Amino acid sequence: MIGENIKTTEQANWPTRDDHEEEWVVLAVDDDSLYRKTTEFTLKNFQTLGRPIRLIQAGSYGEACAAVAQNPDIALILLDVVMDTDDAGFRVVRAIREVLGNAQVRIVMITGQPGFSNMQESLADYDINDYWSKTELSAERLRAVVTANVRAYQHLATVHRARKGLQLIAESSNALSQARTLEDFSSRMLVAVAKLLGVHPEGIVCVGIPPGSAPKVIASAGSQARSNGKPLVNLENHQIRMALLNVIQKKQSAFEKDYTVLFFPQQLAGAEYAAYVATGRRLRETEVQLLKVFVENLGRGLHNVSLVSKLDEMAYHDALVDLPNANALIRGIESMLGRPGQTLLLLNIDGFSDLNLSLGSDAGDQLLQTVGRCLHEFVDPMVIKARLQDDIFALLGPDSHIDAAALEYLLEQAIEKIGIGPLSISTVTSDLAQPAANGVQVITRARLSLKLRRARGLRQHIRSDPEIGAAAQARFELLTAFQRALENEEITIALQPQLSLTTGKIVGAEALARWTTADGRFISPGEFIPLAETTGLIMRMGDQIIKRTLEAARQIEQGGLQPIRLGFNVSTIQLFQPGFLERLEHHITDSKIDASRLELEITESAAMKDFDQVIEVLAAIRNLGLQVAIDDFGTGFSSLAYLKRLPADRLKIDRAFVNEVGLDDSRLSIAENIIELAQKLSLSTIAEGVETEAQASWLKQRQCEEVQGFFYARPMPLSDFLQWVKEHQGA
DSSP states (O other): OOSSSEEEEETTOOOOGGGGTTSEEEEEEOSOHHHHHHHHHHHTTOEETTEEEEEEEEOSHHHHHHHHHHOTTEEEEEEESOSSSTTHHHHHHHIIIIISOOOSSEEEEEESSOOHHHHHIIIIISOOOEEEETTTOOHHHHHHHHHHHHHHHHHHHHHHHHHHHHHHHHHHHHHHTTOOSHHHHHHHHHHHHHHHHTSOOOEEEEEESSTTSOOEEEEEEGGGTTOTTOBGGGOSOHHHHHHHHHHHHHTSOEEOSSEEEEEEOHHHHSSEEEEEEEOSSOOOHHHHHHHHHHHHHHHHTOOHHHHHHHHHHHHSEETTTTEEOHHHHHHHHHHHTTOTTEEEEEEEETTHHHHHHHHOHHHHHHHHHHHHHHHHHHSOTTSEEEEEETTEEEEEEEGGGOOHHHHHHHHHHHHHHTTOOOOOEEEEEEETTSOOSSHHHHHHHHHHHHHHHHTTOSSOEEEOOTTHHHHHHHHHHHHHHHHHHHHTTOOEEEEEEEEETTTOOEEEEEEEEEEEOTTSOEEOHHHHHHHHHHHTTHHHHHHHHHHHHHHHHHHHHHTTOOOOEEEEEOOHHHHTSTTHHHHHHHHHHHHTOOGGGEEEEEEHHHHTTTHHHHHHHHHHHHHTTOEEEEEEETSSOOOHHHHHHSOOSEEEEOHHHHTTTTTOHHHHHHHHHHHHHHHHTTOEEEESOOOSHHHHHHHHHTTOOEEOSTTTOOOBOHHHHHHHHHHHHHO
8 A cells, every 4th residue: 555545566466356336446567567567657546436446566467467357446557568579579469358258447558658550559459548647747647647548437337337237137137037936026027136246146036926915025035034025114123124024115115324225116016015135335336327228128028129229229328428339330331431432530639738738637528428419419310410439429310410510510619608618529431431441440540630631730521541451461471571670680780981081091980770571572661760759669789780780890800900980879768768777788798799899879859858867878878988979960959058068079061951062052051050069068070961072072171080971981891891991990
């Protein structure tokens, strides 16, 4: 216990469900102990939807599966992608959805940085509800994500319990129909109610027959099993007797702290019945509603056809906004697929999560209900209105009956009238005549289209892109191939020479990641490096690049060549990963390479993200003996004050400024200023992307010290690079 409202459990000490009926259980799965502590601190003393959070933490695939298996009431799982194995997170999801069959728990994937391929994989292939990068999840954002997903879980769990309860009612009705006497029927009814509530059969059924006569006991179970046939007034248990008499007098059911009494009115059942059931707890609202359904079903003797109708309503209706829900929407879409002139319109309230965060869930619910009423009032009855999820609503029907612009105006006006806002609406339109496998695919495609476009700002109105599904599948296949390439250590390096402008001699080289697939296809670093960053695989890839760079240094040494500096690139994800410095030092020590021959490159924009932490880590790297270069300098936002504090040896002038030689004098002044700035700070300079003699001459005149680019040499495999160095040094 780490506070009044939050409990945390590490590894295998999982609590049982019965001990925590009034808590929201959240499972955080991450092998980073520091991040687990941060999550624990953020959710400490946090309450949402009227209940505290009980936080369970796990650090591996095995621990996560054990937690889920032993805690069936988990509402939300915050799940890291890469843990003890690269696909550990995805394996946990598959175990939950397919092995355990748990469709209610909400799963939010936590990745290194947000990425499109991971999102499509999560939403379409792994049934993941959302994804976030760790850098995006501030404390407030994490709490908002928890609240939104707990609310979704609450709704789904309610529907699930209702569905399960109605199924039990249907099964019980079949069993009750076999009863031949009133007593047998009532005894079976007690058992059925106890099964529905998950309690031991303990209770009494009494009835007044003929109507108006004193009630008597006709069925009993548990400790009251010998009460059959007794007048109710002679019942020995005072509490049960008074509870039954009060219900009969008031002619309505009672749902108390530790028992429930069901009342069957005469007009429903032909006589007044009352059934006392010991529950030992107060019933949930869903259970109350189910019992009311049960009373009606038993009293009227309805057949299963009536249950199907009620089940359909509970499974396909959103009670908060009084609209059909996502299940109903999917069913409607699939009935219209391939039909021309049919449209799906999704409406997303811009800024809803921020509103929920600042004004609270009550204001958020009021806003959603206002939207629901507007759709009821202003949209053509021929159009299906539904709430898809959270703040996403949908219209489904003939395109001639759906006016997105008019509806947007009406909704924004209605929202403003209730004192919330002003807020705007973004929309995406899908043509159901376009090919699609099912309703889920149509919705997923539309949501992805909208999410990508909303990055541009508010009030985005677009049409769903039918190519998104195919493109996302290609990205997923690329991810699978990339994971396999990492397992087989197929990621290699190409080395691009760096030369002194003064002497013309080679002074170093930059190691650049390269990937050629098994079928010989070259994959651009612009494709697989962002993929590695968004899925957390950058750590594994980075380690392989460092080891290959060290191997190149060793072969240069063994080949009798003069030592040169070898640089490799590192992202902030790698830099801030716990254990990075230790692994780097281990690799260098194991290779027996002099650390002074190595240079770590980090981009200027990355260095500015968490400046104080960057300073600390870069200083530690220099203490290991490595040099540090600031890559792509001039494209970020660093100031002179920041640059003075940055532990660096060299500035790399971005190729964008070098390309302007002879074209744009205003941009050339930037490169010239960078060289002068470096000189004042006693930093070396190297220009990237030098492709012409004019560029090299301009840089030399301004005393830039080093260059690299196609004018001198292209990146080349290690074997070709060794031969190039041998020839160049010999010359």
